[in-house]
Amino acid sequence: MLGSWLSGPRSFAEAAGYEVPYPGARLGLPAEGANSVAGFGRRLAATAIDWGVALLIVGAGHPSQQSRGWLTLGVFAAINVALVTTIGAGIGGRLLGIRVARLTGANPPLVSVLLRTLLMALAIPPLIWDRDGRGLHDRSAGCVVVRR
Numbered sequence: 001m002l003g004s005w006l007s008g009p010r011s012f013a014e015a016a017g018y019e020v021p022y023p024g025a026r027l028g029l030p031a032e033g034a035n036s037v038a039g040f041g042r043r044l045a046a047t048a049i050d051w052g053v054a055l056l057i058v059g060a061g062h063p064s065q066q067s068r069g070w071l072t073l074g075v076f077a078a079i080n081v082a083l084v085t086t087i088g089a090g091i092g093g094r095l096l097g098i099r100v101a102r103l104t105g106a107n108p109p110l111v112s113v114l115l116r117t118l119l120m121a122l123a124i125p126p127l128i129w130d131r132d133g134r135g136l137h138d139r140s141a142g143c144v145v146v147r148r
Contacts, residue, residue, distance in 0.1 A: 023133040027103060027144060035105065037133040038098040038145045047126075049092030051076055077117050085113045089148075097148045100138075108143050116141035 024030070024037035054076035058068055083090045088099035088107040100116070102108050108116070119125040119137035126135040134144050 023131065024144070024146075025132075027132055029144070029146065034148060035101075035146045038147050040129075040133065042096050042098055043145055046090065046092030046096045046098060047120075049095060050079060050090040053091050054079060073121055077121055080117045080120070081110070081113050084108065084116075085110050093145075098145055099148050100143050101146050102142060103144060108141060112141040112143060116143060 022031040027037075030036045051072075054072050057075050058072045080090050084093075084100050085107065087094070088101060093099055100108055100113075102112070116137045119140055120135075125137040125140070128136045130139065132144070138144055
């Protein structure tokens with residue numbers, strides 16, 4: 001029983017015999033394939049790639065160490081806003097086959113992407129997610145990260 005508790009509520013409910021819907025079922029998304037909810041690992045890797053791109057841009061244009069962290073965060077946010085608003089994904093998302101979408105399937109509007117990016121820059125909201133795999137930043141912006 002302790003292992004079930006440590007594994008989380010989904011595992012506990014499954015062990016107790018309850019039918020637990022897949023992530024995205026409540027949103028009307030498919031269980032697998034295109035437009036299904038992207039996994040946490042893929043999302044984390046995409047964010048790491050985008051952060052790496054921002055580090056390369058800042059390092060190439062601003063070699064001194066002073067205030068490099070804030071500048072990198074600003075470049076990361078700018079890349080995120082520009083690309084998610086226009087093509088639905090950052091560079092990492094494009095490489096890993098995921099995108100940010102409204103619950104209707106469309107690309108999110110600028111206001112939603114700005115809110116999502118601001119919350120993502122705070123670092124904590126992306127680490128708090130619901131049973132559909134949506135981080136607090138995604139829920140606040142009315143978005144979901146799905147497979148392409």
